[in-house]
Amino acid sequence: MSFKDEVDVDAVAQAGLEKLGYKQEMTRSRGLVQILFKIECFPTSDASNHGSPYVWAAILINTATYPLVAFGLTSPMATSLVGGGPTVIIWGWILVSVMTQTLAFSLAEICSKYPTAAGAYYWCYRLASPRTRLLASWINGWLTVVGGWTADFSIKFGTAQLVVAGAGIYYPEWNATASQTCKDPSCLNVDMIFLGVTAVAGIFCIFFNRLLPTVDIICACWTGLGIIVISICLLAKAGAGHRPVSFALGNFDPSFSGWTPGWSFFIGLLPWDWELNHVLAYTFSAIGMIANMAEEVHNPSEILPKAITWSVPIGALSGVVFLLPILFTLPDVTTMLQVSSGQPIGLMFTLIMGSKAGGFGLWFIIFGIGMFCSISTSCAGSRATWAFARDKAIPFYRYFSKINPYLEDVPVNAYALSSVIQVLLGLVYLGSSAAFNAFAGVAVMCLGASYAMPVAISLMNGRQDMDDAPFNLGRFGTVINAVAVLWIMFVTVLFSMPAVIPVTRWSMNYASAVFVGFGVISAVWYMISPPIQEEPTSSSGSSDSASY
Numbered sequence: 261m262s263f264k265d266e267v268d269v270d271a272v273a274q275a276g277l278e279k280l281g282y283k284q285e286m287t288r289s290r291g292l293v294q295i296l297f298k299i300e301c302f303p304t305s306d307a308s309n310h311g312s313p314y315v316w317a318a319i320l321i322n323t324a325t326y327p328l329v330a331f332g333l334t335s336p337m338a339t340s341l342v343g344g345g346p347t348v349i350i351w352g353w354i355l356v357s358v359m360t361q362t363l364a365f366s367l368a369e370i371c372s373k374y375p376t377a378a379g380a381y382y383w384c385y386r387l388a389s390p391r392t393r394l395l396a397s398w399i400n401g402w403l404t405v406v407g408g409w410t411a412d413f414s415i416k417f418g419t420a421q422l423v424v425a426g427a428g429i430y431y432p433e434w435n436a437t438a439s440q441t442c443k444d445p446s447c448l449n450v451d452m453i454f455l456g457v458t459a460v461a462g463i464f465c466i467f468f469n470r471l472l473p474t475v476d477i478i479c480a481c482w483t484g485l486g487i488i489v490i491s492i493c494l495l496a497k498a499g500a501g502h503r504p505v506s507f508a509l510g511n512f513d514p515s516f517s518g519w520t521p522g523w524s525f526f527i528g529l530l531p532w533d534w535e536l537n538h539v540l541a542y543t544f545s546a547i548g549m550i551a552n553m554a555e556e557v558h559n560p561s562e563i564l565p566k567a568i569t570w571s572v573p574i575g576a577l578s579g580v581v582f583l584l585p586i587l588f589t590l591p592d593v594t595t596m597l598q599v600s601s602g603q604p605i606g607l608m609f610t611l612i613m614g615s616k617a618g619g620f621g622l623w624f625i626i627f628g629i630g631m632f633c634s635i636s637t638s639c640a641g642s643r644a645t646w647a648f649a650r651d652k653a654i655p656f657y658r659y660f661s662k663i664n665p666y667l668e669d670v671p672v673n674a675y676a677l678s679s680v681i682q683v684l685l686g687l688v689y690l691g692s693s694a695a696f697n698a699f700a701g702v703a704v705m706c707l708g709a710s711y712a713m714p715v716a717i718s719l720m721n722g723r724q725d726m727d728d729a730p731f732n733l734g735r736f737g738t739v740i741n742a743v744a745v746l747w748i749m750f751v752t753v754l755f756s757m758p759a760v761i762p763v764t765r766w767s768m769n770y771a772s773a774v775f776v777g778f779g780v781i782s783a784v785w786y787m788i789s790p791p792i793q794e795e796p797t798s799s800s801g802s803s804d805s806a807s808y
Contacts, residue, residue, distance in 0.1 A: 344524050346503075346587045347512035352525065353583060357576035363744040364572045365733055366715045368565035372731035375560035377647040380404055383714035387725055395786075400713050401648050402782035407706030412634075412641040413682040414703050416461065419630035420453040425606035426623045428599070429616050454686050460631065461638040462679060469670045472639065479632035486625035487578060491585040493622060499614030500591035508587035518761040526754055565731035641678045646671035655785070701755040701771030706778070712748035715741050 370383050381401035388396040464475065514524030557563050591611040596604035605626065610619030649660035664672040718726060719741045726737060733740055756772040 344512045344514045344521070345593055346508055346590065347510060348525055350509060350580070350583055350587060353579050354576070357572055357579070359743070359747040361569075361572045362740045363711060363715070363747065364568050366737075366741050366744045367711055368568040369726055369729050369731050369733050369737065370714055370718065371568060372561050372565040373726070373729040375564055377643060378651060379644070379647065380710045380714050381648070381651075384717060387714055387717040387721060396713065396717065398653060398786055399779075399782065400710050401651070401653050402778065403706045403710035403713075405644050405648050405654070406778045407703050407710060408637075408641040408644040409678055409681050410685070410703035411707060412637040412678065413685050415630070415637050416457045416634045416682065417450075417454050417686065419457050419627070419634050420450055422605070422623070422627050422630050423453045424450065425604075426620065426627060429606040429610055429620050429623065451686050455683065457631070457634050458638075458679060458682065461634045462675070464635045465638050465642065465675060466667060466670055466672060469667065472635070475632070475635065479629070479636070482625075482632065483578075483629055486629065487582050490622050490625060491581060493618070494585040494589045494612050497613050497618065498589040500589060500611045503588050503590055508584070508590075513593070561730050569731075638675070638678070642671055642675035645678050646674035649674055655789075701769060702774045702778070705752050705755050705771060705775050708748040708751055712745050716745050719745065 367380075370387075371379075374383050374386055376382050378401075381397045381404055384400040385393045385397035464472070468475075512521070512525070514521045586608075589612045591608055595611075596608055599607050606619060606623050608619075609622040610616055613619045613622065645654070646661060646663075648654055649657040651657075652661075654660060660671075660673045660677055662671070662673050664670050719738065723737050723741070726732065756769060756775075758769045
């Protein structure tokens with residue numbers, strides 16, 4: 261695309277944004293390729309400073325399907341092993357990919373008609389009835405923001421715990437992971453690593469904002485080459501031996517979880533277990549957060565739907581290519597689950613490669629992806645916070661909605677708020693690992709619920725509002741939307757369940773309690789500072805949007 265074409269397309273996009281009731285404040289600097297490889301994990305919920313946080317350039321929580329796949333599939337490996345082993349890992353991944361595709365199609369359709377950084381909560385406002393639109397938008401906005409914060413937090417903490425796994429390769433006696441009560445001084449080590457990851461991500465997002473599109477491309481190359489290198493090395497070395505096809509694709513042992521075989525399979529899809537406080541193969545949990553980058557993308561009505569829909573198959577294929585070599589060379593499951601840190605990745609790579617140096621080399625590839633994911637999800641979380649503040653829906657919104665003109669149009673205040681909240685959540689790890697575990701699951705629950713709301717509202721309206729959507733699902737729209745909503749409902753219940761039974765206060769899943777807790781905070785603020793409907797008038801004279 262030539263510079264003149266970009267200017268023309270951006271002018272059209274700016275005019276469309278004004279019709280939706282918003283003023284262009286961000287610089288449009290990303291195309292499909294950058295969005296496709298932009299990353300915003302979990303959490304999560306889920307965009308990034310410049311483009312889609314999840315896929316075709318961004319979605320593989322937050323973010324980019326592609327890079328987050330390797331990170332999202334390795335950091336929670338222990339949970340899948342507990343849930344049943346290879347069968348859960350490979351077929352569970354395929355199931356999640358297929359079901360998530362229906363959600364991707366549904367969100368892409370809505371996004372093509374309403375491409376704004378406000379994302380799902382704006383869609384709820386436009387699709388709901390005049391009587392309920394303010395409340396629906398308010399609830400959705402808080403779900404989106406909280407989901408973005410917790411998804412970003414989970415990815416950063418998952419990266420910090422990867423450091424623990426890497427250190428364990430050479431120093432297996434060093435355990436920086438929390439005990440059940442987390443009164444051990446080593447807990448502080450994990451938090452210090454987490455703060456370091458947060459600081460590095462902040463430096464890139466605030467001071468090197470203009471370089472982030474290049475960072476996205478480097479991330480894509482790092483991930484692609486990394487998956488190839490890992491696959492070749494694992495299959496070539498196979499230090500623990502080669503597994504038969506019947507094991508790699510069919511072995512299922514639910515005995516570690518205590519659940520019945522059928523439910524244990526789904527438990528293996530959880531983002532954490534009783535010791536592993538990590539990101540799930542909620543690798544796809546943040547596909548909708550790509551919309552938060554709408555005001556920084558050229559031709560968003562066309563690019564964003566492509567990025568959302570392509571992110572899932574690209575991530576699914578990358579995941580299969582990444583997982584199969586691991587399953588065909590997988591060491592003894594019991595041995596890996598006995599790792600004191602609860603993170604078996606370092607040991608797994610070491611056993612397969614037959615040397616500490618080889619294991620550390622493969623671990624470093626995953627760690628690099630984790631850092632890229634942390635940068636991307638940080639951007640996404642700050643954008644979601646900024647958009648919600650712009651609509652006057654959080655305390656001190658005037659301060660948090662400001663754009664810093666001296667730092668390349670970065671919403672520094674919103675980024676600071678997002679980071680401070682995550683640091684405070686990290687302190688929970690010092691007090692209670694059981695309470696901390698809840699934040700990983702709540703990211704998926706919040707983001708999933710925020711995505712399902714506009715799709716469900718559209719369904720209840722008979723999909724009349726989607727008739728003129730540029731990306732239209734046609735006659736299959738009703739079925740696709742219904743499947744997407746039912747899947748999110750099921751996942752919400754699933755992520756409220758404990759990973760193992762019998763349940764103790766340490767193994768209990770408190771995600772539902774945290775989910776309700778944030779809902780109460782949202783409700784209290786709604787009563788203290790009720791939203792006032794405003795109808796901004798666009799340059800064309802029509803009032804097409806609302807803010808609080």
